Structures are given as C-alpha cells and as structure tokens.
Amino acid sequence: MNHWMVAPLLLPLAAGMVNLLLTGRGIGPQRLVSLACTVALLAVSVVLLGSADSGALSVYRLGNWAAPFGIVLVLDRLSGMLLATTGVLALLALLYALNGDDRRGHNFHVLFPLQLLGINGAFLTGDLFNLFVFFEILLIASYCLALHGGGAARVRASLHYVVLNLIGSAFFLLAVGTLYGLTGTLNMADLAVKVAASGPDQTALLRVCALLLLVVFGLKAALLPLHLWLPALYGSATAPVAALFAILSKVGIYALLRTSTLIFNGSGPAAGMIASVLPVLALLTLVAGSLGVFGAQRLRALIAFLVVVSAGTLLAGIGQANVKGIGAALYYLPHTTWVTAGLFLLADLIARQRGDQDDTLTRGPAVAQPTWLGSLFFLGAVAAAGLPPLSGFIGKLLLLQSVAPRDGLWLWSEVLLSGLLALVALSRAGSRLFWGSQSQRPGQGAVHWGRLGPAALLLALSVALTVGAAPVSRYAEDAAGQLLRPAHYIAAVLAAEEAP
Amino acid sequence: MEALAALTVAVLVACGVYLLLRARTFSVVVGLSLLSYAVNLFLFFSGRLLGGAPPLAGAATATADPLPQALVLTAIVIGFGMTAFVLILALRARGELGNDHVDGKGEKR
Numbered sequence: 200m201n202h203w204m205v206a207p208l209l210l211p212l213a214a215g216m217v218n219l220l221l222t223g224r225g226i227g228p229q230r231l232v233s234l235a236c237t238v239a240l241l242a243v244s245v246v247l248l249g250s251a252d253s254g255a256l257s258v259y260r261l262g263n264w265a266a267p268f269g270i271v272l273v274l275d276r277l278s279g280m281l282l283a284t285t286g287v288l289a290l291l292a293l294l295y296a297l298n299g300d301d302r303r304g305h306n307f308h309v310l311f312p313l314q315l316l317g318i319n320g321a322f323l324t325g326d327l328f329n330l331f332v333f334f335e336i337l338l339i340a341s342y343c344l345a346l347h348g349g350g351a352a353r354v355r356a357s358l359h360y361v362v363l364n365l366i367g368s369a370f371f372l373l374a375v376g377t378l379y380g381l382t383g384t385l386n387m388a389d390l391a392v393k394v395a396a397s398g399p400d401q402t403a404l405l406r407v408c409a410l411l412l413l414v415v416f417g418l419k420a421a422l423l424p425l426h427l428w429l430p431a432l433y434g435s436a437t438a439p440v441a442a443l444f445a446i447l448s449k450v451g452i453y454a455l456l457r458t459s460t461l462i463f464n465g466s467g468p469a470a471g472m473i474a475s476v477l478p479v480l481a482l483l484t485l486v487a488g489s490l491g492v493f494g495a496q497r498l499r500a501l502i503a504f505l506v507v508v509s510a511g512t513l514l515a516g517i518g519q520a521n522v523k524g525i526g527a528a529l530y531y532l533p534h535t536t537w538v539t540a541g542l543f544l545l546a547d548l549i550a551r552q553r554g555d556q557d558d559t560l561t562r563g564p565a566v567a568q569p570t571w572l573g574s575l576f577f578l579g580a581v582a583a584a585g586l587p588p589l590s591g592f593i594g595k596l597l598l599l600q601s602v603a604p605r606d607g608l609w610l611w612s613e614v615l616l617s618g619l620l621a622l623v624a625l626s627r628a629g630s631r632l633f634w635g636s637q638s639q640r641p642g643q644g645a646v647h648w649g650r651l652g653p654a655a656l657l658l659a660l661s662v663a664l665t666v667g668a669a670p671v672s673r674y675a676e677d678a679a680g681q682l683l684r685p686a687h688y689i690a691a692v693l694a695a696e697e698a699p
Numbered sequence: 700m701e702a703l704a705a706l707t708v709a710v711l712v713a714c715g716v717y718l719l720l721r722a723r724t725f726s727v728v729v730g731l732s733l734l735s736y737a738v739n740l741f742l743f744f745s746g747r748l749l750g751g752a753p754p755l756a757g758a759a760t761a762t763a764d765p766l767p768q769a770l771v772l773t774a775i776v777i778g779f780g781m782t783a784f785v786l787i788l789a790l791r792a793r794g795e796l797g798n799d800h801v802d803g804k805g806e807k808r
Binding site for chain 2: 328332335339342346349350351354355357358359361362365366368369372373375376377379380383
C-alpha cells in the first residue's frame with residue numbers, strides 16, 4: 200500500500216488539531232502551522248498526481264480490512280487531479296489570508312485545514328457513507344468559514360446555505376439507507392457490482408436512489424433549481440474564503456461524475472437515470488448563470504454567478520458521458536476553479552481601494568493602482584469569458600469539439616451565448632470600475648504584494664494551463680477514459696492485495 | 700410492523716417538511732430536527748425489522764444486521780451537532796438582522 204495516500208487527510212487533520220491547541224498563543228504559530236500544512240499538502244498532491252498518471256489505481260485500506268467490509272481510499276487520475284487543484288488553490292488562498300484576513304474572525308486557522316480535510320476526503324474515499332461523512336466535515340467547516348468576518352449579509356446567506364444543506368444531508372442519508380437496504384453494501388465498487396446484478400423488482404427503487412443522489416450532489420454543485428444559495432453565499436464571503444469555496448461546488452460535480460460513471464454505470468438497470476436529465480439541467484444552469492452574470496450589480500456577485508456558469512459548463516461536458524465530453528470538462532475544471540478564485544481575490548483588492556463604493560458596479564473613486572489591477576482584471580476576464588488565447592477558450596473549444604454541431608445545437612448555442620453574455624458583463628464591469636471613475640487622478644499608494652501576489656498567481660495559472668494545454672488535456676482525456684472503464688476500478692478495489 | 704414503521708417515518712417527514720416551509724427560523728430548526736429523526740429511523744429500518752435476532756455473523760438462525768446501527772449512530776451524532784449549530788446561527792441571525800424571518804426581511808419587532 201502506498202502510505203502517502205492517507206497524507207492528504209492526516210496532514211490537515213493534524214494541523215487543525217494543533218491549531219486548536221495553539222488558540223490563545225497569538226496568531227503567529229497558527230499561521231506557521233497552516234502554511235506548513237498547505238505547502239506539504241501541495242507537495243503530497245503533486246506526488247500523488249504523478250503516481251496516478253501511470254494509470255494504475257492505488258487502493259488504501261484503512262485499518263487493513265478487505266474492500267467490501269472496510270473503508271478504502273482510492274486514488275485514480277480524477278482524484279489525483281482534483282487533489283492537486285485543491286492543493287494549489289489552498290496554498291494561494293492561505294497566502295492571501297495571511298495578510299490580515301485571518302484576523303477578522305475566530306479560529307480561521309482551525310477551520311481552514313479542516314475544510315481541506317473534508318474536500319480531500321471526499322475526493323479520495325471509495326465508500327458512499329464515508330463520502331457522506333466527509334461531506335459533513337467540509338460543510339461544517341464551510342458554514343463557519345462563510346461566517347468569517349461577521350456581518351448581516353453573511354449571516355443571512357449562511358442561514359439559507361446551512362438549512363438547505365441540512366435538508367440535502369437528510370436526502371443523502373435516505374439514498375444511502377435505501378441503497379444499503381437493497382444491496383447490503385456501501386463500498387462504491389461493490390455497489391456497482393450489486394446494482395448491475397440486481398433483479399427487475401429492484402429497478403424502481405434503484406432509480407429513486409439515483410435521482411436522490413442527483414438532488415444531493417446537484418445541490419452542492421449548484422445545478423439549476425438548486426443554485427440560488429450560491430451567489431449570495433460566495434458574494435458575501437471573505438475573499439480568501441470565497442476563493443477556497445471555488446473548489447467547493449466542484450466537490451458536488453466530482454460526486455455526480457463518480458456516481459454516474461461508477462455506481463450507475465452503463466450496464467446496470469438504473470443506468471442512464473442521471474445521464475438522461477443531466478445535460479438538460481446543465482444547459483438550463485448555464486442560461487440562469489449567464490443571466491445572473493449579466494444582471495449582477497456587484498463585482499463579487501458577478502463572479503459568484505460565473506461559478507454557476509462554470510458548473511453548467513462542466514456538467515454539460517459530463518452529461519455527454521463520453522471520453523471527449525468528460526475530458527473537456529476535466530480540462531476546464533482546474534482552469535475555472537483557479538480563475539474564479541483569482542477573480543474573487545482581485546475583487547477584494549479592487550473593493551478595498553474604492554472606499555464606500557466597495558465592489559458595486561457604479562462610477563466611483565479610482566483605484567490606487569489602475570495599471571496593476573486593470574491588467575489583472577483584463578487577464579481574468581479574458582480567461583473567464585473563454586476568449587482566445589487563454590485556457591478558457593481551449594476548454595470551451597474541447598467541449599464544443601466533443602459533439603458535432605448537428606447533434607449539439609443546444610450545447611453549441613448555449614455555450615457560445617453564455618460566453619458572449621459573460622464577455623459583455625465583464626467588459627461593462629471593467630470599464631465602470633477602471634474608466635468610469637469620477638474622482639481626481641489615481642493615487643500612488645504602494646502595491647500590496649502580499650495580496651496582489653496570490654491573486655496574480657491564480658490568474659496566471661490560466662496562462663500556465665494554456666502553455667501546458669497538451670499534457671493537461673492528454674491527462675484529462677486519460678482520466679475520462681479511466682472513469683468510463685469502471686470494471687478496472689471495481690477489480691482494483693475488490694481485489695486489493697493483502698498488506699504484508 | 701413494516702406498515703407502522705413506514706407510517707412513523709412518513710408522519711415525521713410530513714411534519715418536518717411542513718415546519719421547514721414556515722417563515723420563522725425556530726419552526727425551521729424544529730422541522731430540521733424532525734426530518735433528521737425520520738431519516739435516522741429510516742436508516743435503522745434499512746437493516747430490516749427483525750425481533751430478537753442476535754447481531755452475529757455465522758449463526759444458524761436469522762441475524763440482525765449491525766451495520767445500520769453503526770450508520771445511524773454516526774448520523775445521530777452529525778445531526779445533533781448540525782442542529783446545535785443551526786440553532787446558534789438562528790439566534791445570531793435574530794441578533795444581526797433584528798427579526799427571526801428566514802430571509803431576514805420580516806417586520807421589526
């Protein structure tokens with residue numbers, strides 16, 4: 200067994216606990232522990248990404264119990280990629296937070312690692328109930344982080360978020376209970392076998408389970424009728440928290456992808472239940488998100504709606520259930536996560552320099568460094584709207600190429616239209632923020648590199664993804680191919696050899 | 700027995716959903732706890748309703764399944780913690796927003 204696999208869970212857990220003990224001794228030691236934890240996490244994720252790239256599935260049996268009885272962690276290409284995406288994002292969000300945002304509330308450095316524990320655990324686990332547990336860990340950390348900094352807007356958004364997710368958890372448990380009652384197992388690989396072999400009398404209940412899971416993961420992923428909590432929550436959260444939350448909705452997308460390709464895969468009686476509704480809902484999400492982007496009155500709300508748009512785009516690719524579609528979505532995923540996170544940080548920088556106007560898209564005082572912030576905003580807008588030459592363009596191109604124009608009339612028109620709406624909204628926001636300033640000439644305040652650096656790096660990752668498009672898209676297609684061959688996953692988990 | 704169990708879960712869910720749809724945070728919190736009771740019972744019943752069977756593997760007679768009990772224990776702990784959190788959050792919202800409407804838009808009292 201590869202013991203590094205458990206490190207993405209143990210590192211943040213240990214860091215969170217140590218930080219809890221360090222409470223009351225000043226923020227310095229806590230910052231050091233958090234920083235060491237995220238740097239180590241990034242290093243471990245890169246190592247795991249390398250080992251996943253070989254195509255072999257690594258299975259880690261917690262407590263050394265054999266697969267259907269004990270809980271296993273499974274590392275495949277998809278998990279490896281998402282771990283690395285999270286690692287990069289967490290480090291940069293933390294670097295931004297270290298400039299003082301972590302002092303705006305209590306226990307930031309306890310909650311931040313625990314949030315990472317939940318996210319990494321959800322990506323690695325191979326057990327459905329364990330997925331529920333990690334979902335709860337990441338949710339309770341996110342409830343507290345969303346409130347970080349306090350204020351009426353945050354409390355109001357969080358109340359909706361918490362209540363909705365508690366209902367979602369109840370649905371998740373109902374689905375888990377029904378699946379356990381039908382199949383007698385909760386290991387995802389074993390579930391896939393049992394579901395495929397189930398009799399016709401169980402088909403109806405299995406379909407109910409598939410749809411219940413679609414509702415639960417759709418809520419996390421901000422799928423159309425369940426997306427209304429996201430703009431308020433992400434738009435009101437503190438900047439580094441909002442940046443970290445950019446990966447949070449991707450956890451729902453990951454879970455949808457995993458269940459639709461593994462448990463309810465192409466051969467079972469409940470096959471196609473998720474795949475039949477997902478493309479339609481994804482396109483509707485895309486439209487709703489684009490309209491939100493177009494109508495947003497504040498920069499943060501605009502970026503939050505961009506997260507909804509990205510969820511729609513990703514699910515439109517995943518909904519096609521073929522190598523090209525899923526591969527395109529997986530190439531687009533790190534791009535959209537990093538770019539929206541970078542834009543959240545940039546929006547905070549802009550808002551800080553505009554005084555009372557905050558991030559409202561109205562004419563107001565000029566920002567102190569129009570050159571730096573303007574160039575970064577331009578870079579982020581080009582990447583987010585999907586204009587050439589940056590990675591958003593490549594991702595959307597791959598997505599459009601995955602389906603012929605004749606068959607994908609809706610997909611083509613929606614994706615292109617949403618790009619246009621995002622472009623118009625972002626240009627309008629940029630010209631109001633940077634050119635529509637009424638006040639005197641821009642001030643010459645010192646550039647705050649501690650804050651500007653992480654935001655610039657996150658946006659520059661889009662350039663890196665463009666330069667490295669060939670290997671990244673090759674990896675994404677390999678990951679999609681691996682997902683669409685569930686037999687490989689099932690064999691690897693159920694036949695995991697005994698440890699010496 | 701099955702009918703009684705199903706009816707219990709159904710009544711709890713119905714009451715929970717009704718309270719969840721109320722506009723005041725207190726009713727919503729009570730609704731959430733009723734819903735979680737219903738879900739916990741449901742999880743417990745998913746191991747089948749067997750009276751007097753030992754939770755042992757390999758016995759000749761029918762055995763009760765111990766796993767749903769482990770699941771329900773986890774679910775109870777998580778549900779309890781979450782209910783406590785949402786209660787505190789509701790109180791905080793009452794303080795910050797000046798009323799106990801779920802959207803924070805009710806009349807000031």
